[in-house]
Amino acid sequence: MTTMPIVAAEPALHVDAHAAEGHGAHEDEHDRPGINRMGLWVFMASESCLFIAMAAARFYLAGTTKGDVNLPLGIVLTLILLTSSWLGYQATGAIKLGNRRKAITALLIASLLGVIFIAGVGVEWSTAAFGKDLVPPVSPQATPFGTAFFAMTGLHVFHLITGLVGLLLIANLLRKGQFGPGDHWGVTAIVRYWTFVDVMWLAVVFPVLYLL
Amino acid sequence: MTAAAAGLRPAPRPSVISGFVPILRGLLFAVIGFGIGAVIAMGIRLATGAQAWNPNETSAVGTIPSTEQIVTLGFIFAVPAWLMGVGFWGTTVRQWLGYKTNSVPTDWRRYLTTSEDHKVIGLQYLSTFVVVLLVAGVGAMLMRIQLSQPANQFLSPDVYNRIMSFHGIAMVSVAVAAVMGSFGNYFVPIMIGARDMAYPRLNALSFWLVPVVIVSLFLSELLGGWDSGWTAYPPLSVRNAAGQIMFNLAIIVFGLSSIFGGINFIVTVIKMRAPGMTWGRVPIFVWSVFAAAFLATFFTQFFAASLTMVLLDRVVGTNFFIGQGGAPLLYEHTFWFYSHPAVYIFVLPGFGMALEVLAHMSRKPLFAYRWAVAAFIGIVGMSGIVWAHHMFVSGMPSALLGPFLVTTELISIPTGLIFLSALGTVWMGRLWLTTPMLFALGFTFNFLIGGVTGIFLADVPTDISLHDTYFVVAHFHYTIIGGEIFALFAAFYFWFPKMTGRMLSERLGKLNFWMMFIFFNTTFLPMFWAGLHGMNRRIATYQSDLANVNLFISISALLLGSSFLVFVINVLYSLFSKRAPRASANPWKARTLEWLVSSPPPVENFPSTPIVVGSPYGYGTGGRPHAVFSIAGASDEEVSA
Numbered sequence: 001m002t003t004m005p006i007v008a009a010e011p012a013l014h015v016d017a018h019a020a021e022g023h024g025a026h027e028d029e030h031d032r033p034g035i036n037r038m039g040l041w042v043f044m045a046s047e048s049c050l051f052i053a054m055a056a057a058r059f060y061l062a063g064t065t066k067g068d069v070n071l072p073l074g075i076v077l078t079l080i081l082l083t084s085s086w087l088g089y090q091a092t093g094a095i096k097l098g099n100r101r102k103a104i105t106a107l108l109i110a111s112l113l114g115v116i117f118i119a120g121v122g123v124e125w126s127t128a129a130f131g132k133d134l135v136p137p138v139s140p141q142a143t144p145f146g147t148a149f150f151a152m153t154g155l156h157v158f159h160l161i162t163g164l165v166g167l168l169l170i171a172n173l174l175r176k177g178q179f180g181p182g183d184h185w186g187v188t189a190i191v192r193y194w195t196f197v198d199v200m201w202l203a204v205v206f207p208v209l210y211l212l
Numbered sequence: 213m214t215a216a217a218a219g220l221r222p223a224p225r226p227s228v229i230s231g232f233v234p235i236l237r238g239l240l241f242a243v244i245g246f247g248i249g250a251v252i253a254m255g256i257r258l259a260t261g262a263q264a265w266n267p268n269e270t271s272a273v274g275t276i277p278s279t280e281q282i283v284t285l286g287f288i289f290a291v292p293a294w295l296m297g298v299g300f301w302g303t304t305v306r307q308w309l310g311y312k313t314n315s316v317p318t319d320w321r322r323y324l325t326t327s328e329d330h331k332v333i334g335l336q337y338l339s340t341f342v343v344v345l346l347v348a349g350v351g352a353m354l355m356r357i358q359l360s361q362p363a364n365q366f367l368s369p370d371v372y373n374r375i376m377s378f379h380g381i382a383m384v385s386v387a388v389a390a391v392m393g394s395f396g397n398y399f400v401p402i403m404i405g406a407r408d409m410a411y412p413r414l415n416a417l418s419f420w421l422v423p424v425v426i427v428s429l430f431l432s433e434l435l436g437g438w439d440s441g442w443t444a445y446p447p448l449s450v451r452n453a454a455g456q457i458m459f460n461l462a463i464i465v466f467g468l469s470s471i472f473g474g475i476n477f478i479v480t481v482i483k484m485r486a487p488g489m490t491w492g493r494v495p496i497f498v499w500s501v502f503a504a505a506f507l508a509t510f511f512t513q514f515f516a517a518s519l520t521m522v523l524l525d526r527v528v529g530t531n532f533f534i535g536q537g538g539a540p541l542l543y544e545h546t547f548w549f550y551s552h553p554a555v556y557i558f559v560l561p562g563f564g565m566a567l568e569v570l571a572h573m574s575r576k577p578l579f580a581y582r583w584a585v586a587a588f589i590g591i592v593g594m595s596g597i598v599w600a601h602h603m604f605v606s607g608m609p610s611a612l613l614g615p616f617l618v619t620t621e622l623i624s625i626p627t628g629l630i631f632l633s634a635l636g637t638v639w640m641g642r643l644w645l646t647t648p649m650l651f652a653l654g655f656t657f658n659f660l661i662g663g664v665t666g667i668f669l670a671d672v673p674t675d676i677s678l679h680d681t682y683f684v685v686a687h688f689h690y691t692i693i694g695g696e697i698f699a700l701f702a703a704f705y706f707w708f709p710k711m712t713g714r715m716l717s718e719r720l721g722k723l724n725f726w727m728m729f730i731f732f733n734t735t736f737l738p739m740f741w742a743g744l745h746g747m748n749r750r751i752a753t754y755q756s757d758l759a760n761v762n763l764f765i766s767i768s769a770l771l772l773g774s775s776f777l778v779f780v781i782n783v784l785y786s787l788f789s790k791r792a793p794r795a796s797a798n799p800w801k802a803r804t805l806e807w808l809v810s811s812p813p814p815v816e817n818f819p820s821t822p823i824v825v826g827s828p829y830g831y832g833t834g835g836r837p838h839a840v841f842s843i844a845g846a847s848d849e850e851v852s853a
Contacts, residue, residue, distance in 0.1 A: 030406075030410075030483060030484055031483060034483060035410050035411075035479055035483045035484075038479050038482065038483060039410065039411060039414075039475055039476075039479045042475045042478055042479060042509060043475055045509075045510070046471055046474075046475065046509045046510055046512075046513060047513070049510055049511075049513035049514065050513040050516060050517055053513060053514045053517035053518075053546055053549075054517060056546070057517070057521065057532065057542055057546070060539060060542045060545070061532065061537060061538075061539055061542065062537075138535075138536075139529060141528060141529050141530045141531075142529060142530070142531045142535055142536075143531070143537065144531070144537035144538075146530070147524075147530040147531050147532055147537075147538075150524075150528070150530060151520075151521065151524055151530060151532075154524075155520075169308050169309070172309070172310060173308075173310050176310040178310065
């Protein structure tokens with residue numbers, strides 16, 4: 001095989017003919033699964049900065065003051081999320097083995113647990129009473145801790161809703177016969193994102209608001 | 213005839229109106245989406261016992277204006293609706309729902325919808341931001357007319373503040389996205405030998421979020437505009453007119469666009485390089501975009517967070533920045549934690565483009581390539597620990613002053629290395645003084661002044677006097693116009709033949725350069741003097757003893773503005789005149805990959821994946837070429853031109 005160099009010479013290659021027949025031929029030259037995985041990781045790393053910023057704001061505003069939060073409810077919510085993530089991984093494992101029905105079921109139960117979690121946060125929001133002891137009393141979200149509490153849990157719920165939409169879309173695609181043992185990136189990706197949202201709860205929101 | 217050239221000369225067959233269907237549909241969807249969001253917001257208000265909408269309310273402290281809640285939720289629904297209307301319904305959402313996707317047209321109409329070709333997206337960014345640059349420049353002209361004499365009545369103080377705020381954020385958006393979005397998208401994949409970006413569809417999404425930003429900034433005028441500058445500090449930004457929320461929402465969307473773009477560049481450069489394109493052979497412009505992409509991906513979140521906090525204070529009654537326990541300094545910390553690294557998002561690709569042009573036009577290898585790369589990485593590493601030098605007079609704990617002085621001065625070391633590379637490249641070179649080269653040399657000169665005057669702003673004792681004066685205005689215009697925008701023009705003149713297949717007039721280009729260079733310096737150099745003599749920033753009037761210098765600055769500024777008209781004429785002449793010369797594949801005799809394919813490049817960029825065998829800057833060394841091709845289907849025979 002001889003290799004002749006191309007020095008910047010004129011006229012350069014006019015390659016339209018090759019381009020036309022080769023359309024899409026380059027798609028697989030790159031490590032597409034690796035590209036997909038890396039992008040998701042970079043996105044999650046970037047998104048975690050948003051949670052870090054909110055956590056920093058919590059300490060800046062309220063120091064290490066504890067708020068009057070419902071810790072038992074918080075623990076139950078944490079367990080619900082963990083179960084939901086575990087089910088997500090069950091779905092990934094199932095589709096890798098070609099078990100479509102189990103994958104769909106696992107994703108749907110995981111989504112249901114997500115909905116229950118959001119309802120639990122709703123209960124916490126409606127019963128929070130951070131400012132009631134102040135004179136004059138202020139609304140819960142107007143206290144320094146309350147500001148951080150509503151902003152952080154709200155941010156988390158927002159991410160959870162996006163994950164929920166994704167889980168349902170993927171479950172629907174599974175129902176329509178997409179994905180399989182050799183092609184499960186869609187399922188893997190949404191489950192990984194769902195777990196990321198759980199990890200943000202577990203590593204940032206829950207300790208910073210409930211445990212401190 | 214290549215497809216991109218077809219985009220410049222509309223083929224007669226599809227009617228002109230059909231090309232605008234996606235955008236019109238997007239606008240219609242956005243209005244419907246806004247309506248849905250607004251109705252939901254009113255429903256929530258009714259459910260909580262409040263009045264659905266009270267148009268006559270005042271923004272008194274402690275009340276939550278219903279208009280702002282309705283607009284915010286409407287906006288949140290309008291953005292995805294717009295995206296679906298403009299083309300993502302067909303290319304993406306249908307796929308998510310399990311239906312067959314629709315493809316995007318391949319003729320000129322692809323420039324007006326969600327095309328996934330990085331070259332189309334690059335040109336979409338470029339044309340959008342050239343327009344934004346010119347519009348925001350008109351804002352600057354209005355401000356200079358107002359400031360041409362003290363106590364001028366040309367603009368009211370309120371209108372002045374609003375124009376100043378618009379000029380600021382519009383130019384910041386140009387600085388963030390004009391280089392990365394247009395030249396980054398167009399040339400990074402070609403320069404690393406890839407067919408496209410890693411995520412073409414995400415790339416289209418990044419671009420189509422930009423019109424949302426621009427339209428929202430203009431729509432904010434319907435809600436009273438905003439007058440808090442591009443920095444939008446609370447408590448003012450929590451208490452001013454409702455137009456502020458449009459600013460916050462728009463810039464959060466812009467941040468999202470920037471983050472998606474950053475992720476795309478990071479993965480593209482890591483994963484999509486052609487065989488043989490080792491890290492030591494990556495062109496310096498690609499390195500600079502890669503470095504800036506890390507800043508965009510990770511720091512932009514902090515800007516989004518701070519804008520979200522302001523928004524929450526306004527629409528749900530949290531107290532991040534006002535009321536008892538609120539802390540306005542928190543905003544300054546989170547804001548500058550992004551916005552200082554942001555200046556490196558502006559200027560690193562500027563450095564990269566200038567070094568690229570300097571090397572090709574000096575006909576020499578890039579001097580100290582590895583040191584320049586190390587400097588980019590060093591700047592990225594250090595950019596996160598210098599932010600509080602913007603806050604020396606903010607009342608933050610004085611224990612922080614010294615450390616931030618030291619880190620800020622340390623970051624000038626990697627910046628100096630980039631200068632070393634620029635000067636060493638030009639030194640003893642056979643300079644080819646084309647228009648792009650003149651702009652690159654002008655960049656080097658201007659940025660030196662910008663950098664050296666920065667030292668006085670990094671030093672606490674001098675900054676205490678200089679803070680919020682025109683010294684600061686002059687400093688950052690020297691770094692951003694004198695630096696990045698000059699580099700942007702260098703890149704534009706350098707790459708325009710490649711993107712369009714047409715040459716720009718060298719004569720008009722040189723006229724453009726000399727007008728811009730001279731009037732830029734006569735505009736901004738006197739501002740240092742005005743600042744030292746007590747002229748304040750962001751104010752529609754000043755003391756009368758500064759009248760002469762301000763009149764001089766205003767006249768210079770108008771002349772600087774007129775230099776952009778030369779640029780516009782040059783571009784329009786080149787695009788639409790039959791006599792404008794066509795560009796060959798490699799008019800600059802440069803070595804990097806984009807010059808090895810036709811002008812404009814074919815849809816697939818390369819006939820086959822290029823194999824990189826040498827340095828991109830091996831001028832005069834007699835060494836190996838940068839890359840060779842093997843034509844697909846001719847396995848035994850490698851072809852060269």
